[in-house]
Amino acid sequence: MARIILENVGPFERKTIELKEGCLNIIGMPNASGKSTILKAIALALSYPYTSEFTRRAAARLGLWAEDPPQPMLRVGSNKGHLELEINGLRSVCEITYDDIFRKEGIGDDRSLFTCFASTESEFMREIAEGNPDLSQVVSALSLIDYYKRARIVAEEILNNIKYIHEKAKGALESKNELLTKKRNIEEELEQIKKRIEELSARRDSLIKSRDPKLWERLSTLRGELKGINGKIRKKEEDLEEVYKKLRREELEKLMKDKEKLENKLKEIQEEIEKLPFSGDREEIRKRMDVIDKEVTRLGTEYSKWDLMKRLLDEATKVIKGGVEGCPVCGSPTVNPTYIERKLSEVTSKLQKLEREIRNLHNEKDKLVKALKSLGELKNKEDSISSELNYLKKLIKEIEDNAARYKPVIESCKIDLEELKRKREDVLNEIKALEMSTKDISDELGKVSRGLDELRGKQGVLEEKLNEIKRELGSLEEHLEIMGIKVPAEKAVEICPRLIKSLEQLIEHLTDKIERQKADFAKRFNDAISHLLRDLQFELDAMIDPNTLELIVKREGKIQRLTSLSLSERAALALLIQIALKEAFLPDVPIFLVDEVILGFDRSRVERIINYLLEMAKNKGMTIVLTRLSDKEEVRVITDASSNFSLLP
């Protein structure tokens, strides 16, 4: 006897269902009373936990398990459900909470979902019923193909990474070798230069030794003296320069220029004064003004006299014209008009002359007044410029007095300089003479020294290059990283091919495994389904293509499209595939569940399938559970076929 106990599962608070082992158990409960829940609970007890993404998804679609709470099998309003399955010595206990499911006893095998549970809610069965021949997901669930594929992808990723590192290491090594070659060449060149320097140094020593010591000694002394004299000359010149600085030459020059400007201005003013009346002599001007005043007064008096005369004459003229008796001038009883006229003309002329003289005197006086005013202004300017000029002269005198003080020092410096230059001339002449006598040796020594200088210059450049190469080599020797381990490029170049080879072999092995898995799956499945179809006298042949993992259906040897089969045929085929999968892959699990699948099959097909299930139960001691056999005809089929059944509850 097998048993399933449900507590707070589905609609049941507590339910125990006794199942007959090695028998067909029919759950004939009414609709919506929990028939499917009982089968799902058995399936859950058999299959939990779900190890792959694919089985998790399948369980979620069947309503056995949910990634997000609440768990679908838990009774609504309960905190904890309990599920207990005992069958053929297999015991499985699970507890269901709001968040999760916990296995308490037994071991679940999630492949059961695809082998032991034929349900109209199963995605796989629905796909077959709808005419989709793709079995790859079932193959993935029942084999390790997907795992091998994923492992192969991982291995390929790592392989590519190592190949990349290998290339990088090879590049680094090539650069390094190039630099090492350059380094070697430079070192060789430097070695040659060093030898050449040694040779030239030896030659120079031998030349030095070959010279007349006394002559060279004298030459050396003279050169020393020349050096000393040059030093002294430089010093004297500096001293002289220093003294000149103290003479304030520039300042003096500026002051002299300013002085000249002021003197010119003063001269201009003095010339202007000179142009004034009486050459700008104020006293003379004033005297002349006094004379003018007196003259004007005198002329005024005279003018008044003559003016009176004129008035008298005018009166006389009136008398003549008006017939007045007696002469108003001379008192004569007769008036001589000719005399009067002549006299008037003389008087008038005299008056005019006096007027001119007086006017001239006034003009002269005006000029003299203006001259006096200008003279005042010019004299003020003259005073100011003279004062400025005096100040400048004082400054200039100071500087000149100072210069006079330094004059002896300058003179002495100049004499010393001349003396030193004479001495230098003498020494140079002597040196020239001596050099002429040692010209040959000097020339060669010069050549050797120049050669040495040139070689040393080249040596410096090459050493700098060598250092640069060494620095570059240093940076290249920074290690590469393989799997987080620092490895020098030389080592990486050696180890990478080994790793690559092993990974390639691993990938080859995994590919082989995948192919084998496919082939093995196809063989086991194809054997089972062909056996089943033959036993059930199905008019079809079915098999899986190991390459495409698609179902191939043949009728009378000809390939048929799955969609060309009738709906009933496809539904029956789906159930047979499920049974075949069970027999091929999990034959030892002693239970097989069929939920509502048989509904709609034609009678002969139902009979054959039921008979097959009955044989399966009897021969293999398997507990088979069916739901939805409400149709009396179907029940009769079972009861007619065998007594090996149990009608529940």
Add this chain to the structure above:
Amino acid sequence: MSKEISLTERLIKLVDEAVRRKEGENRVKSTILETLREEIERWLG
């Protein structure tokens, strides 16, 4: 030569074992990497 074979064999053995235990990609990856690291370290001495 023996080292190469040994590394390949170890890799195959470990990956087969991981697949048999239905281990995830990350676990398989770390298994392979760990094996390769051991090999590199042994080789570097």
